[in-house]
Amino acid sequence: PLTCCALLFVSCSVPLKSIVVDLQVKGHVATVSSTLQYVNEEERPLEAVFVFPMPAEAALCHFSAKIADKEIISVLSILQAREEYDDAIASGDQAFLLEESDESADVFRLSVGSLPPAQSAAVTFVYVTELSVQADHALRFCLPAVLNPRYTPPALYGVPIKSSPAGVPYSLSLTAHVSSPNPIIKVESKCSLEPLVFISADHTNAKVSLSAGHMFDRDVELFLYYQNAHQPTAIVEAGEATAQPGSLMRDPVVMLSLYPEFPSALMSSVTSCGEFVFIMDRSGSMGCPMHNGSGAQTRIESARDTLLLLLKSLPLGCYFNIYGFGSNYESYFPKSVEYTQETMDQAVKRVKEMEANMGGTEILQPLKHIYSQQCIPKQPRQVFMFTDGEVWNTKEVLSLVRNNAESHRCFSFGIGEGSSTALITGMAQEGCGHAQFITGTDRMQPKVMQSLRYALQPAVVDISEEWAVPVGMSTTCLSPPINTIFQGQRALIYAQLKGESSDSEGRVTVKYRLAGQEVTNTLSYSLKPAENTGLSIHRLAARSVIRSLERDEQNEGADKEALKARVVELSVQAGVSSSHTAFIAVLKGSGEAVKGPLLRRRVPTVESMCACASVEEDSEGSVEAVKDPLLQLISLQKASGCWEMDGALVEVFVKTEEEVVKQTPAQVSDGVWATVLALIWLHGFKMDAQVEWQFVAMKAVTWIRNQKVVSLSESVRAGNNLLGCQVKEEDLGL
Incomplete structure (x- = not known):
């Protein structure tokens, strides 16, 4: 326990x-x-x-x-x-x-x-x-x-x-x-x-x-x-007239909300390489339910389903490994292995047996081990960290991620209510990745697949900001430099405006390189302060500077006393x-x-109401069969992207094996027929969950194209008749 x-x-x-x-x-x-x-x-x-x-x-x-x-x-x-x-x-x-x-x-x-x-x-x-x-x-x-x-x-x-x-007695x-x-x-x-x-x-x-x-x-x-929530905006907030001249609280501060848009041609390109390292929290608290409602999965059950989906969605040609951690840690393979049918089968078998039975929550040691492993040439390392965030040494973990940011991108997932925002958002920020929180009745799978989509996009590099203000004015950026940009994700930037000018407009330009192309996003904004904003933007800007200084204190060789003095001065000045x-x-x-x-x-605050003991389960019945037909279909897909015709697959279609075999078009192999039917079923019955199966479908389409099928249109027609759907061939991506 x-x-x-x-x-x-x-x-x-x-x-x-x-x-x-x-x-x-x-x-x-x-x-x-x-x-x-x-x-x-x-x-x-x-x-x-x-x-x-x-x-x-x-x-x-x-x-x-x-x-x-x-x-x-x-x-x-x-x-x-x-x-x-x-x-x-x-x-x-x-x-x-x-x-x-x-x-x-x-x-x-x-x-x-x-x-x-x-x-x-x-x-x-x-x-x-x-x-x-x-x-x-x-x-x-x-x-x-x-x-x-x-x-x-x-x-x-x-x-x-x-x-x-115990119940919480306050309202x-x-x-x-x-x-x-x-x-x-x-x-x-x-x-x-x-x-x-x-x-x-x-x-x-x-x-x-x-x-x-x-x-x-x-x-x-x-x-x-x-x-129009995703439009870029800027708010200029007036400073405090009684504050010290030249100080952050005296000058106006601008908060820019940027939403970089990538060229659509670049967005359609998905890399087929990468070293994907999945790190799964298997501490006792992962045996707690995802929420307090009836029929809630445990955190570890939801994590099992999600890992299965991730394994099926990886591209051929990449490398992967899976770590479980608690009071200690273990890996499925001594080092990351190439993604093949054999390695995927081995990993899926172990994922299905995964339990919340590894004691405490010690993230530091598995991370140190992973960072000590040599990176694989031309396979950028992507770390996916799943945890309910119950760690005691958050600052030490973040310092480790920051010191290894050059070698990987970190995508973090907070599972269940109460996961540490400092840990989850901090790991993503320090590791140039993206953070997600899965709470209440949220399904983990769509959020994780969104992060996988980011991980498979070409990385944005050489990010720079250029500020332009009228003569007589200058800017001091109060946010750390932008180190990561994802399509459709907001970036908030704070800057202090110094001096005065009769001109009323400022401009900021963000430049970066994506898949070898230079992209430029520019936002013009009014320098006139907004009314009735109080000092909330100043305080958020001050907090941004304070957090940067506190991070610098963690660095080896830092002048800790000087940094501490600056933190205290700014903290007291900004309140x-x-x-x-x-x-x-x-x-x-x-x-x-x-x-x-x-x-x-x-x-008492509300605990997870879980005694935090390891979940004791009957060893024979510890893993239930996947009941969700979507997950069942995905679990049957091969690493190459195809399906084989068997009883488990036709069960998903709610048909008999005899019916399905009888309708097989002439000169079409069982594998092609099974894969076409799986694609039609996904598009016909599961469009609301497309974000979960998009990579599974892409692999299937690529596999079918490589088979050079002559009678593809006939196969799609026959599949629609069998399953009672009306999916068009072009909608399948074929």
């Missing part, structure tokens, strides 16, 4: 009673204000400790507390804040401390102490965050309810606290105010919402709320749909938290020292 570090559930009354969230969305940016209400219902002074997740890209910019009718605004302090907090509560003062975790930028710890008996307190924190873009151009906002327990090696910290399944109310330069089409959620209310006639302002009585038992996701600063608020009390230890209560 796996032990894991989690939050302690206690039998006493829980001090956190409710959470109220106000969400202000402006275009691509959200400002989130959360108020947590605490009550001490015990007979002694109480300290409440609340550990919660926050999006990795968020900038925490305000923290305050209200006790009875007294409100205290916190100050952002360097990290002696913990000592100040301890001193304050030892002296009888009430104190509040909000600090970032040492190991991961997306986990925060809030300490509330000391609350006298029957005393209530409300704490409010505010953060700004960028909204991520989905494949259908929706913007996604996520309020994480789950903090998955981060696995901690027992050798480091002794026996960690285990969580016990959540959330209201979102949305404004956009383009009209808002709709807002969707997997949670129940009140109807969307439009506040302006042009539909650029709207309000929506969670339905009353929502219990905070799962992530709250909102999907915002705007008209944005960092790894070296924390928010502290102290309310002076009676001055009487606290007698005896405070009661400490850890406030």
Whole structure:
């Protein structure tokens, strides 16, 4: 069984009673204000400790507390804040401390102490965050309810606290105010919402709320749909008049949202080479269900189906390997092997036997091993990392990926609610790849196939940005250089605008090379600051600079003290938290020292409600047969792209073997007939899942073309008659 570090559930009354969230969305940016209400219902002074997740890209910019009718605004302090907090509560003062975790930028710890008996307190924190873009151009906002327990090696910290399944006793109310330069089409959620209310006639302002009585038992996701959402945009935000001249907070800042479009001829070219390394989390927590609903697959079951699909979708001529990891790791082959029928069969057999039975979550060692392997000439390395993100050493993992970014691209997948955004997005950013999160009832397969499509596209290289502003002005880029571009994926860039000019327009040009061709994307924008944007863009820009400086601190030979000083200076100046600063608020009390230890209560967030023990299954029945007819069809395809006619295939078609054989056109081999039928079935019955089987179909089409079939049109007609479809030959790609 796996032990894991989690939050302690206690039998006493829980001090956190409710959470109220106000969400202000402006275009691509959200400002989130959360108020947590605490009550001490015990007979002694109480300290409440609340550990919660926050999006990795968020900038925490305000923290305050209200006790009875007294409100205290916190100050952002360097990290002696913990000592100040301890001193304050030892002296009888009430104190509040909000600090970032040492190991991961997306986990925060809030300490509330000391609350006298029957005393209530409300704490409010505010953060700004960028909204991520989905494949259908929706913007996604996520309020994480789950903090998955981060696995901690027992050798480091002794026996960690285990969580016990228990309900979450606090409620959540959330209201979102949305404004956009383009009209808002709709807002969707997997949670129940009140109807969307439009506040302006042009539909650029709207309000929506969670339905009353929502219990905070799962992530709250909102999907915002705007008209023309993928058009490039620019917002210039005015600086703060009271800030120091020449500082980031004083000057205007521009946020550019770019959507590079690639030439369609280049997009149709798919490489047939590459070394594909699939790394699968097999820790005990992968035995947890994907969501809390009925009929949910476990994470490992979904991962098995996905790996099967990936193996069938790889192009002939590439190389591959599969790693499983937990407390240790194992690989299917000593080193990556060529993709052939034999190696694919060996891998598929082992994937079907894969279980969540490898203990903890140690990502570092398998990554080190993979990076130590020599790259295969003319086979670019593509690493696919699947994990529920419950690791304790996020910063160390990201540093390793960054130091090996030249040798590979990293595509990362966060499985289930609560996976670490810092780990998943960080690995993709550092590894010039792409990140995906699979939550709730999401199917893993379409998201993974989208990433495979990116991996098979020619890599974008030699990326450069050129800024043009009128005479008298200059720009300072506040974002790290763009290191990766994918078709249809947004890139956000921040820049500080210095000086003044009577001209009203600036311009940025992004250039890169793709498949040997130079591509240029240019965006012109107005230099006039937008109204009523507050300082959210400045704070996100400051957070971008702070994160870059913190990454530089991890490098060998870095001047850590100088970098730390710059982080602290910018953090305090912008009012944005960092790894070296924390928010502290102290309310002076009676001055009487606290007698005896405070009661400490850890406030539970929603765990995955999984005891995090390895899943015990009957050895004979541990892997069920694939019941989904689409996955069954795909599992029967050969590495070359063809199908063979057999009982399992005709079962997918819901026909008898006799019927299928009887209809075989003259002079057509069994293999061609089976493959044509499989293609017709995919196009006739599974078009809604085309993103999942597109590469499988491409391989099949290539195989059929190589067979030089004379009577192909007749085969397609016969196949349509047999299966009751009306698929045209040209639609099949033949």
